[in-house]
Amino acid sequence: MRSRYSAYVMHDRDYLLQTWHSECRPPELTLESGISWISLQIIDSEHQDDRAVVEFEARLVSAGRLDAVHEVSRFVKQDGRWFYTSGDQLSPTFKSRNLSRNEACPCGSGRKFKRCCLR
Numbered sequence: 001m002r003s004r005y006s007a008y009v010m011h012d013r014d015y016l017l018q019t020w021h022s023e024c025r026p027p028e029l030t031l032e033s034g035i036s037w038i039s040l041q042i043i044d045s046e047h048q049d050d051r052a053v054v055e056f057e058a059r060l061v062s063a064g065r066l067d068a069v070h071e072v073s074r075f076v077k078q079d080g081r082w083f084y085t086s087g088d089q090l091s092p093t094f095k096s097r098n099l100s101r102n103e104a105c106p107c108g109s110g111r112k113f114k115r116c117c118l119r
C-alpha cells in the first residue's frame with residue numbers, strides 16, 4: 001500500500017501496473033501530471049490470510065486546491081506478494097479548499113505554499 005503510494009508520487013507507472021492484480025489491472029494507466037501528493041494516512045487496515053483491506057486518505061494539491069483521495073482498497077496475496085484488486089472511493093474527511101499562496105504548505109515542509117507545492 002505504502003509502496004504504491006510512493007509509486008504515485010514518483011509517477012512510477014510500471015510499478016503500479018505490476019502490483020495491480022492481473023485480473024483487475026487496467027490496460028493502460030494515465031497518471032495526472034498536475035498533482036502534488038503531500039501525505040498518506042492509513043485510517044484502518046485489516047488482513048486475514050491472503051486478503052487485506054486498507055482504508056487510507058492521501059492528500060494532494062491540484063490547481064491550488066487541497067483535496068484528497070479517500071479510498072478503501074482491497075489486496076490479495078499471491079506467491080508472497082500483495083496485489084491491488086479494487087477500491088471504493090469515499091468522500092475526503094475534510095472539505096476541499098483553495099490554499100492561499102502565503103500560507104504554510106500543507107505538506108509540512110515549513111515553507112510557504114507558493115514556494116513549495118504550488119504548481
Ligand SMILES: [Zn+2]
Nearest residue numbers: 105107116117
Ligand atoms: Zn509543500
